[in-house]
Amino acid sequence: MTPFDAPEFAGHEHVSFFTDDGTGLRAIVAVHSTVLGPAAGGCRLWPYPSTAAALADVLRLSEAMTWKNALAGLPLGGGKSVVIADPSRRTPELLAAFAGCVERLGGRYWTAEDVGVGIDEVEVLARHTRYVFGLQHSGQKTGDPSPFTARGTFRGLRAAVRHRLGRDDLDGLRVAVQGVGHVGFELCRQLHEAGAKLTVADTNPAAVARAEAAFGAIGVPAASIQDADVDVYSPCALGGTIDADTPNRLRARVIAGAANNQLAHSAIGEALRARGIVYAPDFVINAGGMLNAGCDILGRYDREDVLRRIDLIHDRTLEVLARADRDDVSTEAAALAMARERLRTAAGAPR
Numbered sequence: 001m002t003p004f005d006a007p008e009f010a011g012h013e014h015v016s017f018f019t020d021d022g023t024g025l026r027a028i029v030a031v032h033s034t035v036l037g038p039a040a041g042g043c044r045l046w047p048y049p050s051t052a053a054a055l056a057d058v059l060r061l062s063e064a065m066t067w068k069n070a071l072a073g074l075p076l077g078g079g080k081s082v083v084i085a086d087p088s089r090r091t092p093e094l095l096a097a098f099a100g101c102v103e104r105l106g107g108r109y110w111t112a113e114d115v116g117v118g119i120d121e122v123e124v125l126a127r128h129t130r131y132v133f134g135l136q137h138s139g140q141k142t143g144d145p146s147p148f149t150a151r152g153t154f155r156g157l158r159a160a161v162r163h164r165l166g167r168d169d170l171d172g173l174r175v176a177v178q179g180v181g182h183v184g185f186e187l188c189r190q191l192h193e194a195g196a197k198l199t200v201a202d203t204n205p206a207a208v209a210r211a212e213a214a215f216g217a218i219g220v221p222a223a224s225i226q227d228a229d230v231d232v233y234s235p236c237a238l239g240g241t242i243d244a245d246t247p248n249r250l251r252a253r254v255i256a257g258a259a260n261n262q263l264a265h266s267a268i269g270e271a272l273r274a275r276g277i278v279y280a281p282d283f284v285i286n287a288g289g290m291l292n293a294g295c296d297i298l299g300r301y302d303r304e305d306v307l308r309r310i311d312l313i314h315d316r317t318l319e320v321l322a323r324a325d326r327d328d329v330s331t332e333a334a335a336l337a338m339a340r341e342r343l344r345t346a347a348g349a350p351r
Contacts, residue, residue: 006052008059013039014108015059018101025083025097028054030062031109032078035343039079039109040133040290040297041065043098043125045116047086058082060239060261065290067339068283071316073309074294079109087116092124099128107131110297112145115238118182119144133296134289142296145289148306149258150186152313156285157191157232157256159317164254164278165231171195174230176252178222179237180207183258183289187236188215201225202237226250235259235282242279247271256280269330280317281335287313 003015014031031039041062048054058080066078083098102111102125112134113122119136126132135141157175162168175191176199177184188198188211198217201224202208208219220228226241226249233252235241239261246268255262255277262282263269272279288310295301324334 003055003059006055006059008056008063010059010063012059012062015055016101016105018098020097023091023094023097024085024089025094025101026051026085027081027083027098027101028058029081029101029105029109030058030079032059032062032080033066033343034077034108035347036070036077037075038107038297039065039077040069040074040112040294041078041080041109042112042114042134043081043083043117044114045083045085045087045090045121048082048084051084054082054084057239064261064283066343067336068287068290069294070339070342071284071335072287072291074290076290076294076297080114081109081111083116085116090116090121095121095124096128099125099132102131103129105131112293134293135296142293142301144182145293146182147186148292148310149183149286149289150190151307152288152291152310153183153187153234153236153256153258153285154190155288155311155314156280156317157187157234157254159314160254160256160278160280160285160321161232163318163321169195172197173232174199174228175232175234176200176220176225176228176230177211177217177234177236178202178225178241178257179235179259180211181236184234184236185211185214187234187258188217192216199225199228199230228252232256235262239282240264242268242272244268244271247275247277250275250277252277254278254280256285257282258286260286263332266330266332269332273324273330278321279331281320281332283339284317284320284335285313 061080069076192215211217232254235257243264324331
């Protein structure tokens with residue numbers, strides 16, 4: 001199967017496959033759009049079961065970055081990369097080989113952290129390519145994007161709760177957080193400080209224990225987190241966890257989380273709407289990390305301005321949800337329509 005045949009191809013501008021015999025590197029870089037600016041999105045290092053699975057993931061992630069950056073008001077396009085490898089075999093040599101591939105693209109694509117590639121690995125990449133963002137804070141460097149992603153997700157969650165449940169405060173709100181890694185744990189902290197009652201799940205028992213100790217959270221098995229008796233379900237792990245069974249399983253009336261590509265496929269958005277469940281589109285509310293880290297690409301960093309723009313995710317989420325109600329469409333369809341409008345405007349503007 002070629003990239004053109006993949007159901008997820010979605011009009012990508014550029015897809016590159018890279019290999020390196022010396023390190024065993026197998027990587028794919030997908031550039032969905034550069035209409036607004038250079039494509040920007042992290043690198044995911046994961047032991048995909050097949051090249052086809054890796055290709056499908058990178059194409060979906062890349063497209064989502066286009067919509068995320070467009071709705072965030074950033075002059076950046078959408079791209080993503082994947083390295084097919086077990087994280088336990090993530091060597092400096094492998095990272096250097098991948099960085100060389102990014103460098104050869106000449107700035108068409110900028111890479112950063114994602115699943116399997118943390119802030120330390122990003123620093124290794126930066127030694128071998130100029131086209132890296134989300135670096136440790138030093139001068140103009142923006143540092144770990146996780147707290148900023150959590151901040152934006154928190155603001156989007158509050159907006160969705162206001163829209164669906166008619167309340168501005170979160171005191172006593174019951175939230176189930178799936179995945180309590182860097183972003184999920186920080187989101188739990190903010191929810192806890194706002195008075196929310198937390199149920200958490202993670203494939204890592206130590207992460208669950210940490211959330212239980214820090215926030216009085218109730219840990220449940222990962223397989224049953226969607227069945228929790230809560231008001232909000234917050235996916236903060238890998239994508240695709242909201243599948244065809246989810247609308248009938250969920251007791252929550254709101255979905256608002258930090259994970260990318262939460263819907264297994266777009267039709268699920270309509271199923272959620274039919275069940276009266278409000279889904280805050282992930283590419284709308286998880287843009288905080290990109291708003292911060294993108295400053296490395298743009299060459300200017302004003303932390304207070306970044307925080308102000310992240311906090312506007314609350315109002316942008318309300319706008320998306322109101323448009324979905326007005327147009328009688330799913331919230332994902334409403335958000336995509338808004339993002340595409342910005343791209344069309346940019347494409348028609350004089351260069």
